[in-house]
Amino acid sequence: MSSSISKTYRSFLDKMTEDKKEYRKVFLLFAYLFFVVSASTIGRTAADTLFLSRFDNSYLSLMYLPQALVMITAGIVFQRFSPKVRLETLLKLMIPLISTFVLISRFGVGLELRWVFPVIYIGYDVFNFLMIVCFWQFATSVMDQRKAKQMIGLVGSGGIMGGILSGFGLKVLVPLVGTANLIYVYAGLQLLGLVVVFVILAMTKDLGDSKPAQARKAASKSSSVQQKGGLFANVPHLKYVAILAAALVVSLTLIDYQFKVILRGTLQNEALAGFMGSFYGFSGLIALGVQLFVSGRVITRFGVMTALLIFPIALFAGSLGILVLPVLAMAVVVKGSDKVVGDTIYSSVSQLVMFPVPPEWRNKAKGFLDGIVRNGAKGLAAICLLLVTRFVAPEKLSYIVLVLLVVGIFAGIKVKKAYLTTLLSNLKTGGDDLQKVELNLMDSVTRQILIDALNGSDKGQALYAFGLLKETSSFDLTPHLDSLLRHSIPEMRLETLAYVEMKVPEGFEPILQEQIASEHVQVRAKAIIALSAYAEEDYVDEITVHLDDPSVEVQAATIAGLVKYYSIEGMFRAVGKLKDMMESGHEEERIAMAALFGQIRVKNFYKPLISLLQDNSPLVRIRALESAAILHVPPLLVPIIGMLKDSKTRRYAIDALAAYDEDDVLLQLAPYLEQQEISLYLPAVFERMGTQRAMDMLFACYEAAPYALRDRILESLQRMSKQLLQPDSSKVEAYIFQELTLYAQFAEHGACVVGVDDYAEIEKMIDEIRTAITRRVFLLLALLKDGQTMQAVFLDWSEGDSRQQANAEEVIDQTLQGTLRTEMAKFMAGSRKLPKVAASKVELNLHLSWLAEQGDEWLTPTIQYHTLRKSETVVNAELADLMHRVQLLRRVSLFQGLTSRDLSVIAKRLHKMTAEQGNLIIKEGDPGDSLMLIDEGRAGIYRNKQLLGELNLGDCFGEMAILTNSARTATIKAEENMVLWRLDSSVFYDMMFDQTSIAVEMMKLLSRRLRSELERGQGKGQASVVEQVEEQAGDQGQALVEGQGEVQEQVQEQGEDGNEAARSELVLAQAEAAAASLQEPQAATELTRDEVILRRILVLQKIDLFAHLGPNDFMWLAQMVEEVAYEPGEAICRAGDFGDTMYGIIEGSIRVHRGSEEFALLGEGAFFGEMAIIDSGPRSADCTAKDSAVLLQLHRDLVLSFCFQNIDVLRSMMRVIADRLRGMI
Incomplete structure (x- = not known):
């Protein structure tokens, strides 16, 4: 027991030390919210008291309608115009302005200007609304999003404390200063909040990070498919939730009116203000207790649906009491239930019922509830008060409240079935975002659904359920671990072993020992680490034995377990093997060691990574970079930054640098922006970090940057701005x-x-x-x-x-x-x-x-x-030679369109070679991997020993070979002594990877030449079709329609002979066949998440531009693309538009036409607009959805950024375009 407490205490101290800066921010945000809520409570109390002391009940009923209208208007105006101003600027202007208005209103109160009291009654509510909205936007912008989930509760408690202390403080303040002078306190607390804002901004040094990170994240995850049907069709329980919410809002407005009328009839002036302060203080204190000790247990014990009904039932009972006994005590009980039950249990449950809603509908549903239902209900309640209070006594309003609450309770009962339907649907699809909500807020039925999925045979559902349950503090996974460790799915066992390592539950050592004997290597390795986590001396010898296991992965896991959990003794046992493997001549062992440090996760144990980051093997360096990304310790920054120069490791170096806290990495990166060999790759690092501070720092370098770096900076800033970041x-x-x-x-x-x-x-x-x-x-x-x-x-x-x-x-x-x-x-x-x-x-x-x-x-x-x-x-001879090579390169048709600057980069990579008369330079049939330029001499072109022509000074050969590495189609023989310049394919691709402008221009050149060849070889109408489907329909047909393979092969052979007519004929034939093969699309809700990704991959694999991509590349693309729904008759693109997007058809069919003339009908699995992502050329035909369709959408920026993160992808895409062009000329 003491060991467990010690471990928990040590863990807490480590967390406090690691998150010291973040906790400082959280404390300041706590203080900021404390001031905001305290100001709100005091301001609201002052306005209510002053108004109620001067106007009778008839005026009170009149105030609700303008109050609702002003609040709605303020919300709309703020939502529309606030994004145009940086948030810290908005706060610096708004808080002093509000404080000024508040102080001016104090003079109006002192002068007893009658119109001032209704104005502050409404105005202070608007001020409080704006202050709280701005606070939460500011809080989410400055908090570390990786830690926000754990710390947001601490921030929120500042509001509860503010409500409690300000409530009790009113009881003391009012007799001392009077009600009117509370306005000074109101203004002062707002200004104290502004002081905290300045302190936070100074501490974070992040004067621009003002956009909510949640919004950025949502923007970056815009790939959700818009499902068919409307909002209510996709959120079945929303209509019942809306009815319940509307009933409660109208009821609470009427109850608020009753409370104030009864209060006004009982108390006046300072007595009224003091009572309201006590009310807010005690209700806040009770609400805090309910939130901490009652809310979670009630929901866990009785379930979501039962908890949803507690609040309306409590209000029903209270309203019945007012009807029977209309006294202040009863009004206080009913009004207090809003704070004690409404702001705790009901608030939690109302968030939970939105949990199973698919992400693409969740924001719409919340917007509908908050923006339309609740505000509309407030307006309706205001009108009701205007009409009814003229004829009905305040206590009689309880009849209306009782009727409304009965309707609300009935709707709440109906929520259950629709809620479970949505939840089951979301579990089936796996959900597109794992928004973890504490499952102690779920009922027993919901938990049983997840448990059944956990033990099921569907891998996707099992892993998804496990991912949810393991993050739920109120759910104990321990009873299920035995069966999970013996699960039939290896991936499930691996996840469970990782959980066991993290939690170290008692009594599972024998099962782990069984798993160590498993035939599955990864399970054995993970089981060794999990057993090591128990750190028991009894097992150390058993674990050490596996240092000699035949599997390198098991050996690495053993070292990780010993070093991580057995302290000095473990290090002593493992160090010999560790040293041997690090110095091993076997690449596999060094790769395992490079990955090991990421598994150990001990930040002080980083020094061996420095040598691994400089290993000769790119794979070792890549694994070392992945470990460095996990450890992200500052001493590794310099070697990681050096990895940016290598095209093979650049992608992983960028990921590693982006994993660091910006406070550690940004200052380190600054000097490298002035180093030419590194600076060109740094904008990609800032882009991956994706914070406002990173954007501002990158933008600040613009003025002093050389021209080439300016281009890179702006390209990265452009992509960052799509994440809702804004430069100055x-x-x-x-x-x-x-x-x-x-x-x-x-x-x-x-x-x-x-x-x-x-x-x-x-x-x-x-x-x-x-x-x-x-x-x-x-x-x-x-x-x-x-x-x-x-x-x-x-x-x-x-x-x-x-x-x-x-x-x-x-x-x-x-x-x-x-x-x-x-x-x-x-x-x-x-x-x-x-x-x-x-x-x-x-x-x-x-x-x-x-x-x-x-x-x-x-x-x-x-x-x-x-x-x-x-x-x-x-x-200078060297300079003259370089200029000469540039002139030679200008004659190469492959490089037409490149600037002289680009040509100079290529010229520096040329390798000089000589050939004596009679020697063969290249031989027919040999693999082609280079381009040759003739500087001196003459060569003959031979095929089958027959002379076909000659090459002279300035001529070149091997243009396509440098891109495609295809076999040589002829033999080149030196007819005289020759001097040539050689450009190797590998060197060329490395250069393009470094110089994106060259790669983009090359792609555009090849794409435009391909378009030109298509137009030359086909009629005008046919060219429109082929260009629109990007000449790939011939390839699509093979995947879409059985039996097309032989026709495809035949037409390709004809195409090589120049018979383009047959090629055009095939385009139309296969498009028709694709249309004929259309089947009923499977609903998106019937697919698991793995199946959604799989169907994307299947479409992407049919795009020949991506023909050479590997499985991981397809997986990355499938997760990044967007799915977009189109209704029948909706236009996708129009002729003449500049294209920057290509599409793949998942469901439905697409008409390719110009006006009423239809050229083709593309079905599921087909794609179009492929060349648009390369050259942004104009569309040559209209594309319209024939029926409801779901399309994959790939933007040019996505594909190009993908290319320049992975040299193999760049090489693949260039090769495909060149191959296609080669087959047509």
Whole structure:
């Protein structure tokens, strides 16, 4: 027993030490909420007392309607306009403003201005509403979301304490200062809350992290499918909950009126204020006791549905009492039940009944209840009071209350069946988010459902139920552990063993010993760690034996168990094996050791990871990075940051850095933003962290960043802004003005080289730089306005015809305001061509000097090269050689469209080689893995020993091979001694992974060439079809319709011979076959969560763009894509629209048409818009849902960011596009 207490105490101390900063924040938030609720109680008491002391009952009934209307209006206005202002700015302005109004109202009260009392009666309620809403938004924004669930209760208790102490404090304050002077206290408490806000902001150094993290999370999880049917169809019990809620709100409004009327007839002025203070204090104190000691037990004992009825039944009994005995004591009991029962038991249950609602409907359901039902009911109650109180005595209102409560109780009884139906449905699907709600709030029926699923044979349901139950403090899993450890599903045993390791329940050692003898290697390994967690000396020898187990995984688990749980003795026993495995020549053993430190989770035991992070094996480094992400100790930051340079480990290094607390990692990252070899990859780290502080820090680097880094920064900021983060709008505008000035300066200084042959290369580079500046301007605008709109404007203005350009300028003119609008209008109306200006030699040199000083890593050496060459000065040989290679690369059709800067990057990766006359350079049939450029000499092209042609200076061969690694289709033989430049495929892909601009341009080039080939080989109508289905329908047919395989093969052979007509014919034939094969779609609610993911994967696997992805890649994509529902006749995309999204059909069918002319009908499993995610080209046909359809939706940003996190994915996508193009030319 003492051991258990000691362990718990030690755990508590460790947690306090680890979360010291977070607890400090929680304490401050506790104080902030304390002041807010105290102010609310005192302000409400003062307003009520002053009003009731001066107006009779008829005026009181009149106040409820305007009060309801003002509250609804205030809520709507706040919801609409508050997102446009940063929250900390809103608080800094709103709290002083409210305090000022409150103090002004005090002078009105002192002057006995009669109109002031109704105004403060309503106004103080609005102020209190705004203060509490802003508090919870602010609290969720500054708290660590990983710890919020555990600590939010501590924060909330500040409100309860505020209510209690302010209530009792009123009893003391009122005799001393008087009721009117409570207004000063009200204002003072609000200002104290503002002081706490400043302290929190100063402590967190996070002046911008002002958006609720929950909102960000919801935004990032927008992939939920919109199910068929309306809100009530998808939330069956909502209508009954709504009836109950409306009945209670109207009843409580009438009871509140009765309470105040009876109170006014009994007490006046200071006596009234003092009594109300005592009432709030005692009711709050009793409510705290009920919440802590009664609420959970009542709900656990009697269940959700019974608990749901306790509050309306209590109100019914109290109202009956008022009818019989209309005295103050009875009114206090009824009104107090609202605080004691309503704010505790009923509040908890009303949240719980929303738990089984699918996430895509939960917010809608809550919005319907809070925004429509409850506010509407308040308005209805106000009208009722206006009409009824003229003819009925206040106590007689209890008749109406009793009728309403009977209706509410009846609705509450009806909730049960519909609630269980929804709960069972959610358990079947597994739920898309594991929103853990304490199961002590669930009834016995619900618990039994989860227990049955736990012991069932369905893996998805069993794991889901286990995940819920293990997080529930009120549910004891111990009685079920015996059967779970012997569960038929290995994954269930693994989860149970992990739970046993964490909880260490008594008496399970013999079962763990049985599991150690299991044939399943992972179960054995996990069982050893679980047994080690008991830290009993009796088992140490038994565990140590497994250091010599044949399985490396078991050996690693044994080391983990000994080191983690047996302290110095365990370390002594394991250290020899640990050292041997770390220094082993076997990669498998070093991989196991790298993963080991993540299993041990001992932060002080991190030093061996440093050497593993520098291991020769990429797999070892990857596992070491995964362990580093778990430990996230500051000394590992430097080696992790170094891993960003390696394309194989970059993805895992970004994950590891994102796992650190931002206080630890952001300051460490700052110096690396100035290091060229690392800085380009850091925006991805800030993006993954996804906090306002990370965004602000990244954005702060923009001004000093080189141009290439600016592009990366803006791309990451653009994606971060989709998570509802916001940069400082004034800084965004300032940077736009800087970029516009820079654009004009490059035009001014570049004008002198226009038309000068010797400086033609510099002229091209200036054009490229100005184009990049233009793109950055629109990316900055996308941070201020809607991102998709700004992207469409940029594409229309930069690539569209005159009409599209005019439309783009009009959009900017209508969207922007002030100076920004004026400057952008001038920018877009001006010519994009460099003006030609004559300049003297001195002026030319001055202009060139300015251009060279801009720090562009390619423009500066280019100016140096051309200036020296023109002055006939000896040019640096290395620089001259680099310029020569760039010129050679310009002739390669594969690289058409790349900037000279991009070509210079490629040129630096070329490898020089020579070939003597008569030697073979490449041989027909050999694997192709490189591109060759001829610098000197001549070569012959042979196939079957027949000369087909010659290659000379500047020619190249192997363009497609560098992308596809396909077999050589001809032999190249040196006819003379030759000098060549070789670019290897692996080097090329590494370079593209580092230089995303090259990869994107390459993808666009190949995609556009493919579109061109399609249009050239097919009729205009057919091209529309094929382009819309992205030429993949031929591949889809094989998956959608049996028997198409032979036709597919035949047409591919014909396509290789140039017979594109057969290819077009197949597109239509297979589209028709797909339509014929449509079956009734399976309802989403009939699928388990695994099945939902599986059906996504099955659709994604049919997209040949993803043909080479591995299982983990498909799993990642399946979890990230969105499912979107379309009604019959609803348009998905229209001809001429710029596309940035592709679609896969899960359910239903899609018409591909232009106007009334139908080209194809695509069925389940088909996909379209594939090339849109590559080149954002215009859609060439309309796509409309023929019937109700559910589509997978992949955005361009998602796919491209996926590519640049995994080099294998990038290589796969490039290879597919190149293969498709190769088959057509």
